[in-house]
Amino acid sequence: MKGKHRIVVSTKRQKYEFELRRNLTILRGDSATGKTTLIEMIQDHENDPLGSPVELISDKKCYVLEGALWKEQLAGITDSIVFIDEGNTFVKAEEFAGVIQNTDNYYVIVSRESLPALPYSVEEIYGIRTSGKYGTLKQIYHEFYRIYNLDETKGEIEPEAVVTEDSNSGYQFFDAVCRENGLTCETLNGKSNIFRYLKVHKNEKILVIADxxxxxxxxxxxxxxxxxRKNIVLYLPESFEWLILSAGVLKNAAMEKILKNPSEYVESRNYFSWERFFTALLIEETKGTYLAYFKRNLNPxxxxxxxxxxxLSQMxxxxIDRKK
Structure with missing residues (x-):
């Protein structure tokens, strides 16, 4: 499945309306904010489409996945939107991540806990905003490439140290730039190590770059x-490969269309996250040229x-480049 999908779930008393853009969407929020009510309404319609008071408008079939037999249920679901309420602990497991990455469904998961086994975007974490009887999804962390903690900052930020989640070409690029400018750059070899690093390093003005x-x-x-802490700057492009593509290095009109609306091109069965899509896209588009891109070793x-x-101008x- 790919593309954007609008969902409207309603009764005479309540209505939810939202749009899904990626294969993984997370619903957050405290109790009594309407998350479970939304799931229950969808399940009510699923169990009795003709007799239910719930009206469901969607261009894809919607299902609720739950319980110990989730794998058996999921085996019969394709090209659909799957909702999972909190309390279903299987969503935390590596097994669940391994199963769903080979499916062509979109998933909406209600969870107040982090789910480290799943590669979900910072842009697809939502709460539910309710106005009267009308509920819609409210984005919690705003745009994916937003520079957090800089809203009140005037002028440029000059970090004293740079750390990257990436240990491959992305790290090699930023390490080279930092060395040219007398800055330190360190790879943390994975997103889960960033928090521990920041807790220990308290004094430097640190720029964190992650996918x-x-x-x-x-x-x-x-x-x-x-x-x-006021000394942490978090920069979150989709990925380093997205950063290269967005820089216009390829000078490709077709690429501009993809970057403007990626959801129309990212097939969920083939790409578990947009990071994987942009990596494959950059490798394919530069193959056999002087710009040939390799994930593990940066082309000079x-x-x-x-x-x-x-x-760097995209940031x-x-x-970082102090010579400019």
Whole structure:
């Protein structure tokens, strides 16, 4: 499945309306905010479509997945939107992640806990905002490429140290830029290590660069830490590959269309996260050219002055290249 999908769930007394853009959407929030009510309404309609007082408008079939037999239920569901209420502990397991990444469904998961086994985007974490009897989804962490903690900052931020989640080409790029400018750059070899690093390193002004497309499970605890610290800057592009593509390095009109509306191109069965899609796209588009991209080893051409400057210019308000 790919594309955007609008869902309207309603009775005479209540109505929910929202749009899904990716294969993984997380619903957060305290009790009595309407999350479970939404799931119950969908299940009511699923159990008795003709006799239920619930009206469900969707271009895809909707199902509720629950209980010990979730794998058996899921085996019969394809090209559909699957809702899972909190309390179903199987969503935390690596097994669940392994099963759903090979399906062509979209998943809406209610959970107040982080789900580190799932690569969900910071942009697809929502609460439910209710106005009277009308409920819609409210984005919690805003745009995926937003620079957090900079809303009240005027001018540019100049970090004293840079850390990256990426240990491959992304790290190699930023490490080279930092060395040119007398900055330290360290790879943390995975998103789960970022929080522990930040807790220990309290004095430097640190820029954290991570893949926003899969950083959702870490956002809550990192953001809570940032509330008490003014020296952390969090930059979350979809991925390093997205950053390159957005820099216009390929000068490709078709690429501009993809970047403007990725959901229309990312097939969920093939790409568990948008990070994987942009990596595959960049590799394919540059294959056999001087720009040939490799995930593990950075092609030195990306450190050429013009290309490097184009990539860094996407990082609004952040100044790593001090020579400019």
């Amino acid at each position: 926003g497309a899969a950083f959702g499970s870490e956002m809550d605890r990192v953001m809570r830490l940032m509330e008490s 051409v990306y450190l050429n002055e013009s290309i490097k400057t184009a990539i 609004k308000k952040i100044k």
